[in-house]
Amino acid sequence: MSEMYNHHTVEKKWQKVWDDEKPFSASEDYSKPKYYALVEFPYPSGQGLHVGHPRPYTALDIVSRKRRMQGYNVLFPMGWDAFGLPTENYAIKNKIHPAVVTKNNVERFKDQLHSLGYSFDWDREVNTTDPEYYKWTQWIFLKLFKEGLAYKKEMPINWCTSCKVGLANEEVVDGKCERCGSPVVRKVKSEWMLKITEYADKLIDGLNDVDYIERVKTQQKNWIGRSEGAEVDFKIKDLEETLTVYTTRPDTLFGATYMVISPEHPLIDKYKDKINNFDAIVEYREMAARKSDFERTELAKDKTGVVLDGITAINPVNEEEIPIWISDYVLMSYGTGAIMAVPAHDSRDYEFAKKFNLPIIQVVDGPEGAVNLEEEAFTEVSTGNMINSGFLNGLSVEEGKEKIKDFLEEKKIGHRKVNYKLRDWVFSRQRYWGEPIPIIHCEKCGYVPVDESELPLMLPEVESYMPTDNGESPLAAMDSWVNVKCPCCGGDAKRETDTMPQWAGSSWYFLRYIDPKNTEALASKEALKYWLPVDWYNGGMEHTTLHLLYSRFWHKFLYDQGVVPTSEPYQKRTSHGMILGEDGQKMSKSRGNVINPDDIVRDYGADTLRTYEMFIGAFDLAASWSEKGVKGCRRFLERVWKLQDILVDEEGYSKENETLVHKTIKKVSSDFENLKFNTAIAAMMELVNAFYKVKKVTRGEYETLITLLNPVAPHITEELYSILGHDSRVYSLSWPEYDEKKTVDDTIEIALQVNGKTKGTLEIAKDEAKDSVLSKAKEALGAKINGTIVKEIYVPGRIVNIVVKPN
């Protein structure tokens, strides 16, 4: 009888071996084929590793281990995205330096990852808070600045009236400050911005060249939201002034019955003495300032607004005088901050017009019954034809759009314009725990970059990490740090005191892994050329529109600068689903449904946890935790362990199970590539069941199983391989091969149907001819074919369907 399976001793033993032998370090031998597998590096929070983390890590650990067995030089690195708000808040509360907090958290995370047996290349660990790392983050920023892609702009921030600090969106709960519960308002502040919009088209087009799951591509495209429309100038009556709007529906210009401008629109202050109800306007604007853009959305059904009394506009195509309203459903941050409202053909304008009794003029006609302007706007464009629109009458919507655009350009009252939903990236944070922005502001010379030779611009020690009373970063209180000489003119100047957002360090970390200790460049050209692009990048769906897009933007910029050799950073992108609590809810302390991975490792072992997380369900969907499921996986590993008791000392595969072994190799190999880890494990369970069924497993069969299972459960499989008498390691073996011919059984069972209803089954030879199958099928069905045969269908190896018409 075999010894008991003790996961404690087995896992400790092999983790020690891997630490000593370092079999998972990427090689610098650039003649070998490479494979770069990447998982999103974690934010080392104070809570330690969550059971959600091992899901993507195990998945790509499996891929990496398999690739090594297939002869690739694999880079599978890990690091820390360690700047950020929670660490800073913890530091403020407990009066500990955020760097100390970070160090402790990183140590804890690292121990936990180690206990799970991942094959990370720890020699290449990076940390975004390390000055040797953020030196290069600052270097990239300076490049962006020098290319005109970083600029300053007045932007509204969330402002807590009581704490007197700027807040992240996350810290605003129900319009109130998360810490003190006071109301949060929008306060305008000058912020650093990055012109990601300049790369909008490149970011869309680049998606054609990469292998991302469709969901990710769709979401990125929708987020960038390219639209082709027109800007149109409306004259303001009796004033030398025009109001420019952006519209995707210039064809409906004849139906514009009023205009709406954003409450923040500059026109309002410019002509405040012409506005008779300025008090009401100001009041409305203050109310709007209390809402975030998102809250404005939530109130979509109940439109609010105030008309500008004293100022009206002229519709340029028909010279009609129309009123101008302000409403918070129009945002200053999209288009021009002003719209022409066409209530007949836009649902938001329709709701607004209904509420305030504004005229609704139909200018597009649809098919019989499709248009009911008593109930709703008619927004369909593919079937409509222009009416009530002067020279556009009779045209289709598409033709109307082109003709009116030509008209606008001819008369110089507008022009074609491409717009994007995507907005420029707000890059300033009024925080301590981030990369200092390496810019000096001089009264005479403006914004002057810090010289590259002075990088890294180190984060100075401060006494308090709290932002200052006027909303500046705590760095602003450090006079000795802030006051410098202008690098340009030598006069008195001040350093920028805002820091970068957490997204900065994570936008390029995969480049640093390639050459993490390089002091001359962010990575050597040679190494970049060999390792890029990342072959497979897996991460959370929640990062699709921010992190993933930001890092593609930076990479494309670096490509244009000649720093990196590929235009796209990641060749393949996949996403994993969340792990929910046993109750099907998101795990959270307040719900009390949090599972600590340490407990599972202690009680069941890392191999069991890894197996379970892969078996839990479809990789890209959310799945609920189940302790019972964990036990089932432990039982499976024990059954694998105890196969020792029915081992027969024969090389090769037994007659009984040869086909199944080949089938299993085939299935596991392809499932591992296609994120179908759950069915790969199910296939291995079936194989183990088959061995017990015949009460024997040959040495050849056992070793194949051990090799297939190794990427999922690396410790137990190494131990079993060594028990089988080998001095070598499973990780040094080649990935098992299968023979396609041997994956098919000699006889196949197919289904017999009459009119699509299954009536029985039939055993046929694997290559039996169609005629023979059909005649056997008809014979077997006999009287169940109760009528005249109309049609006979045979899907090879699957099904026979006899279509019958009753007599």
Added chain:
RNA sequence: GCACCAGUGGCGGAAUUGGCAGACGCAACGGACUCAAAAUCCGUCGAGAGCAAUCUCAUGUGGGUUCAAGUCCCACCUGGUGCACCA
């Protein structure tokens, strides 16, 4: 409100992409082993009818396409994730 995704036994989930719905696991039930329990092993296991062979109904709801639909189309309901009312 907008975008994306999902809905299959008591439960987690399979289904080679239009071809025998329910693989694999969990739970439950019956049996073996045991003084007993746990563990382990062997069996049964969508619902309903029938002694039976079999038959009928079943993939959120309602329609449709097809020889054949969990899978494709239309409308709706419910849940999840993200969000910046995108004109």
